[in-house]
Amino acid sequence: MTPGDFFFQQLLNGLTIGSIYALIALGYTMVYGIIQLINFAHGEIFMVGAYLGLAAILLIGKVHPGLNPTAGLLLTLLAAAVGGGFLGLVIERVAYRPLRQGPKLSVLITAIGVSFFLQNAVMLVFGAQDRYVPPLLQVHRWQIGSVTVTLMQVIILAVSIGLMAGLQRIVYRTGLGRAMRATAQDPLAARLMGISVDRVIAATFCIGSALAGVGGVLFGLTYSTINFHDGYLIGLKAFTAAVLGGIGNIPGAMLGGLLLGFLEAFGAAYLSTQWKNVVAFTVLVLVLLLRPRGLLGERVAERA
Amino acid sequence: MRIRAGVLFLAGAAAASLLAGCGKGTPAAQIGFVGPLTGDQAATGLDMLHGAQLALEQARAAGEILPGYRVELVALDDSHSPAQAVSAAKRLTSNTDVIAVVGHLNSSCTKPASAVYSEARMLHVNPVSSNPEISRQGFDNFFRVCPTDDLQGPAGARFALTRLKAKRIFVIDDVTTYGRGLANEFIRSAQVQGAEIVGHEGITQGEKDFIPLLTKVKVLGPDLIYFAGMYPEAALLIKQRFELQIPAKFLGGDGLFEPTLINLAGPQAADSEVYITTLGGDIRGLPTARDFVRDFEAKYGHLGAYSSYAYEATRLVLEAVRRAGKKDRAAVLNAMKQMKSYSGILGIHTFDSRGDTTIRTIGIYTIKDGKFQFVEAVGG
Numbered sequence: 069m070t071p072g073d074f075f076f077q078q079l080l081n082g083l084t085i086g087s088i089y090a091l092i093a094l095g096y097t098m099v100y101g102i103i104q105l106i107n108f109a110h111g112e113i114f115m116v117g118a119y120l121g122l123a124a125i126l127l128i129g130k131v132h133p134g135l136n137p138t139a140g141l142l143l144t145l146l147a148a149a150v151g152g153g154f155l156g157l158v159i160e161r162v163a164y165r166p167l168r169q170g171p172k173l174s175v176l177i178t179a180i181g182v183s184f185f186l187q188n189a190v191m192l193v194f195g196a197q198d199r200y201v202p203p204l205l206q207v208h209r210w211q212i213g214s215v216t217v218t219l220m221q222v223i224i225l226a227v228s229i230g231l232m233a234g235l236q237r238i239v240y241r242t243g244l245g246r247a248m249r250a251t252a253q254d255p256l257a258a259r260l261m262g263i264s265v266d267r268v269i270a271a272t273f274c275i276g277s278a279l280a281g282v283g284g285v286l287f288g289l290t291y292s293t294i295n296f297h298d299g300y301l302i303g304l305k306a307f308t309a310a311v312l313g314g315i316g317n318i319p320g321a322m323l324g325g326l327l328l329g330f331l332e333a334f335g336a337a338y339l340s341t342q343w344k345n346v347v348a349f350t351v352l353v354l355v356l357l358l359r360p361r362g363l364l365g366e367r368v369a370e371r372a
Numbered sequence: 373m374r375i376r377a378g379v380l381f382l383a384g385a386a387a388a389s390l391l392a393g394c395g396k397g398t399p400a401a402q403i404g405f406v407g408p409l410t411g412d413q414a415a416t417g418l419d420m421l422h423g424a425q426l427a428l429e430q431a432r433a434a435g436e437i438l439p440g441y442r443v444e445l446v447a448l449d450d451s452h453s454p455a456q457a458v459s460a461a462k463r464l465t466s467n468t469d470v471i472a473v474v475g476h477l478n479s480s481c482t483k484p485a486s487a488v489y490s491e492a493r494m495l496h497v498n499p500v501s502s503n504p505e506i507s508r509q510g511f512d513n514f515f516r517v518c519p520t521d522d523l524q525g526p527a528g529a530r531f532a533l534t535r536l537k538a539k540r541i542f543v544i545d546d547v548t549t550y551g552r553g554l555a556n557e558f559i560r561s562a563q564v565q566g567a568e569i570v571g572h573e574g575i576t577q578g579e580k581d582f583i584p585l586l587t588k589v590k591v592l593g594p595d596l597i598y599f600a601g602m603y604p605e606a607a608l609l610i611k612q613r614f615e616l617q618i619p620a621k622f623l624g625g626d627g628l629f630e631p632t633l634i635n636l637a638g639p640q641a642a643d644s645e646v647y648i649t650t651l652g653g654d655i656r657g658l659p660t661a662r663d664f665v666r667d668f669e670a671k672y673g674h675l676g677a678y679s680s681y682a683y684e685a686t687r688l689v690l691e692a693v694r695r696a697g698k699k700d701r702a703a704v705l706n707a708m709k710q711m712k713s714y715s716g717i718l719g720i721h722t723f724d725s726r727g728d729t730t731i732r733t734i735g736i737y738t739i740k741d742g743k744f745q746f747v748e749a750v751g752g
Contacts, residue, residue, distance in 0.1 A: 074587070077587050191410070191414070198604050198632065200636050291608060292636070293636045295412065295604070332581075336584035336588065337587065345576065
C-alpha cells in the first residue's frame, strides 16, 4: 500500500465513523438549538436504537427467515427510527416538559438521570454481556487500487447523507421546519404567532432521537457487538462533534462529526491510537479558543 | 426521644435479622466479595460472584464453618473503577462483622484496594488480578490463587516464537494496569528471545472502531498481533483483523478466555489462528475440578472464565475462617499464614513470601469450530 493509498484508506475510515458521529450530533444540536438543553440522555437513545435494531433483526430472522436482505435492512432501520423517535417523545413529555419553566440546571440533571435510567434498564432487559448483532448483508468489498471499500461503508454514507439531506429539507422547506426555526429564535414570539411551541419541541426531540436510533443500527451492524454502555462514549464524542461545529447549528453538527472522524482516523494512523482522543480533543480546545461558538457558529447568535 | 430511638433500633434490628433470613438470632460473620457487578464488565463480575456463592453454599452444607455464627457473603460492586473499589474496600473494613475479603477482578482495582485491606489487617484473597506489582507492595495479608503476568507474558512469548514461529510482532494493549503490565512482560521476553516488536500501541476500553489502527498494522505486515486486554475489545480486534484480511496470527492473554469472545467475533473470524494464554491449565481437564464444573454448570449454566478462581479464593478464605475458629480478623489472617498448603480444585497451593501461589501453570488455547481447544500447558 502506497502512502497515498494509506491516506485515502484512512480518510474513508474516518468518513465512516464520522458519519455516525454526525447523525448523533444532529440530535444534540437540534435540541440545544431549540431549548438550550444539552440532552445528556441522547447517547443512551442511540444505544437503545442499537438494541432495537438487534431486536428487529432477531424478530425478522424468526418470523420471516428468507426475507430479502435489503428489505430486512430497511425494516430494521425503520424500527429503530420509529422506536428511537417514540422514546424521544416519551422522555421529553415525562422528564423534560414538566421542568421547562424551572431552572435550566434541573433539566440538565434530569437528563443525566434519564441517561442512567436507560442504561440500567437496558442492562436489566438485555443483560450486561456484550451482544452479538448478526449481519444482515453479506460482506462485499471493492478494490480501488489498494484501497478497500466495504458495502457497509457505502450503506453508512448513503443513509447518513440521505437523512441529513432530508433533515435539511424539513428544517428549511416545511411548515414544521419554519416553526422550529421560529421557536429557536424566540419561543414567546413564536407562541404569539400561533405556533404550538410544545408540539414543535416534541417534534424536534422525535426527529433527533429517530436519527440517533438509525445511527445505533448502523453502529451495531458495523461493529457487530453492542453493549448497554455504548451510549456513553459515542454520546460524548457526538456531543463534542456538535460543539466543534457550533452547537445549535445543523450543518455544523454534520461538519463536526465528519471532522472528528477524520481526526481520530488520522491520529491513529500517523501518531498512535492512544493519542487519537488527545488529538481530537486538542483540536476541539483550539477551535473553541479561536472560535468560541464553534466552526460554523452557534445558532443562538441569531437571537437578539 | 430516647424510647423512640430504642424502638427504632429494635425494629431495625428485627428487620435486619429477617433480611438476613435467620429468625434464630444467630449472629453473622461476613466475608466480603467485591467485583464489577454493574458497568462494562458486570457479566464477568457476576460469573465470579456465582463462584463465590457456590463455595459458601457448599461449605455451609458440609457443616458449621464457624461455631456460633452464621457465615454470610456481602457482595459489593466496584464497577471496574479504582475509585469505587477503594470505597467498597473502606465500607468492608469499617464493618466489624466482615472478617475477610475475596476481592476484585481488575488489577487496577485490586491494587489500590489492597492497601485499604492491609491497613485494616484483614485477610485479602485475590482470585484473578494477575499484575505482579500487586504482591510486590509488601502486604502480608495479601494472597492470590492465580499465576501472575511475569509468568504469563514470557510463556506467551515462548509460544509465539517457538510454536507460531513469529519474528515480527505488533503489540496492542488496553492501557490498564493489567493490559500494559502484561504487554510489557511479553515484549521484554520476546525481545530477549530475538523477536522484533514492530509497534506497540494502546487502545481505549469501550471503543469499537479499531480499523484505523489495524489498517496501519496491515501496512507494517507483522506475522503476529499480540493483545493484552479484555475480551470485548479482543473480539472486535479479531473480527476487524479478519475483515481487513490481515494474515498475521493473533495471540492474547487470559482476559480473552471467555466463550462470549467467540460469539462476539463471529465463528469465522474466531477460527482464524487465534491463540490465548490462560492462568492455570485446562479447568475441564483437571480431575480436582470435575465436581466443581458439574455443580457450577448445573446451577448457573454458563461457566465463566474466572468463576473457578473466585470459587477457589472463597474456599480458601472459608478454610482460614474455619481454622481460626473465631470471628476475629487477626485470627483469620493468622490461620491463613499458618496454612502450609491448601489443596483446591486448581491444584495444591503453597504461598510464597509475597502471597502468590506456587501453582505456576500457564495454559494455551486456540479456537476451533466455535470452541476453545486446549493446546498445551507450560510451566508448573
